[in-house]
Amino acid sequence: MKPVLIRGGRVIDPSTSRDETADVLLADGKVVAVGRTLGTPDGAEVLDATGLVVAPGFVDLHVHLREPGREDVETIATGARAAVAGGFTSVCAMPNTDPVTDNQAAVGFIVSQARRARTARVYPIGAVSLGQRGEQLTEMGELVAAGAVAVSDDGRPVATSHLMRTALEYALTFGIPVIDHCEDHTLSAGGAMHEGLISTRLGLKGIPRAAEDVIVARDIALAGLTGGHVHLAHLSTAGAVRMVREAKTRGVRVTAEATPHHFALTDACCEGYNTNAKMNPPLREAPDVEAVRAGLADGTIDCIATDHAPHHYDAKEAEFDFAPFGVVGLETALGVALAELVEPAVLSLPTLVLRLTACPAKIAHLPAGTLAPGAPADVVVFDPAAAWTVVPASFFSKSRNTPFAGRQLRGVVRWTLVGGAIVHRAGDVAPGR
């Protein structure tokens, strides 16, 4: 593979505290050097990054790639391709597939499908419990040996306090986090959106904030009890942010993520029974959005994750009650984050990059999120000022279910490189299907 020199961009690499105009040299799949005016090796491909941002490739701890089981809405190949189109070079695939990723063979299948796709690196997340049934722990040692980087019963919470306790304890042996989807089903059952004035007006059964807060409180208590590492998925409430902040001051091993839709949108998006605004946890109210943003600003929330959740358009073209939860997010995350976090100065651009790179990489111990010499040559080059419009029909993802359709955003990914190879260029067109 030819060496690549990315010349003259604004290199933002929070892992090495770098934010300066510099060149980045990649060779043999690794970062060789970052510095001012590096020489061009023989035969190197030169990418002119003048006026562009050069950053470690983004890391997403939370995607649903639907393979195996629902290859009609996404595959590992299409999901990984959508990832690199959005600047993500490492994504972690949730185990709620069909069959569930609860054994080493299933983990191995994801690893091999990802290798074949040759775009983003896909790291499997194993299930906490067999079949995600909330009864018996999975063989985490074997899952990790096969390539799993975390465990989660995502899509649902770890079912009982006891199971969560033992999962946190058992995972300590392997040094992996237990990722929890915090939702008390006895409070949320039948709910379709956030419980508030809008759910009352629309006549939709609500999911109260407390459904999330109760399980966040449980998980923090159990992480404190066990010394285990709990990572809380997609925080949506002010209460959850407050509890995580407080727990961190006490040294509890809790980390957390937030999705672009939870820091950008409120339950008002559900007006008109918009099924592309139906997700779980639901879109909340303005004070919650503010709390999530503040959490990202002060580090209470460590990272941004998309919770990319493809669904067939038929499934979303239905009564609100019957439409499935979830939205795609890989191809809009950067633009939404720039518009909703950087533009209003909630986060500086380097802090946004931190929340998309080094922070998530550290949580799952991934060899990613840094441009330190010797690191994998996973790089994103983007134009933070270039404007574009969200047109779902042009997504690389197989699915179109986004609440951001038609939105004017800034931030175009110019090149994405994985292992030193260019896997996405601006202007690439998704293959027709």
Place this chain on the structure above:
Amino acid sequence: MSPALGKDLLGLEPLSADDIRLILDTAEPFKEISERAIKKVPVLRGKTIVNLFFEASTRTRISFEFAEKRLSADTVNVATSASSVQKGETLVDTARNLEAMRIDMVVIRHGSSGAARFLAERIQSNVVNAGDGMHEHPTQGLLDLLTIRDHRPIAGCKVCIVGDVLHSRVARSNIWGLLKLGAEVAVCGPQSLLPLGVGALGVRVFRRVEEAIEWADVLNVLRLQLERMHAGYVPSLREYYRVFGVTRERLERAPRDLLILHPGPMNRGVEIDSRVADGPHSLILDQVTNGVAVRMAVLYLLAGGRPELAEAAKGGGER
């Protein structure tokens, strides 16, 4: 001729006070048609209306059917048991099939909130919401307004909705309609059956039915579904009656005579005392009578009928 109401009637929330008054005023001349020996006028002759009921309903379906027939429309009833829903057809496909049959109007009852709007956005025909989930039941709200208006001005009238407001589309349509016409509105029930933050809609909240009775001019008593007890919202029907039942004893202590409404079907001895339901201040059967007139008015206006001609229309002349 441009319709006075727009294409559909999906709820009372989107309507203006003038829209609502227009429907009520248009209903007045239609009341008389049902009192005739020959209860039929030709204003919707040649129009095809489908009554699409995905949820069991006796009263509302019959009321719509009478309204349609008395306006000379051709009607087809599709009930959930006979429909293709059970074969797995989606609402989109149902809508497309109806459209392909070149119908003029659909009256839809559906268990999911937003279903009427979903249908309305996908077909050209007029859509009338006959109740969608917990969202709205606009013709019920309108007939309740008409019934109250028969007895006293709505502006300034104090109306309390008693019971399971949380799950009630009737409550929501009543709240919007009453507020728009200037009534004072309250809700009363166990907190477990009131929507979180319902006060933000502009209504008072009474925790005890005695306080509601002391305050109100009109009580609209909602049906308590048996399944609410099984789902743990209230401990028992017996206790519900004891604490929230609208009884004669409670009404006798009121400072004034209250008008009593109930959207039906009633659970006698659960939310309402039979002596109240059958008593001199009960308007429950008037509501049913007015329901036909209100639905005639809605269908007439959506079909493009001009409000000022409603009086003449009842004479049988064609336009």
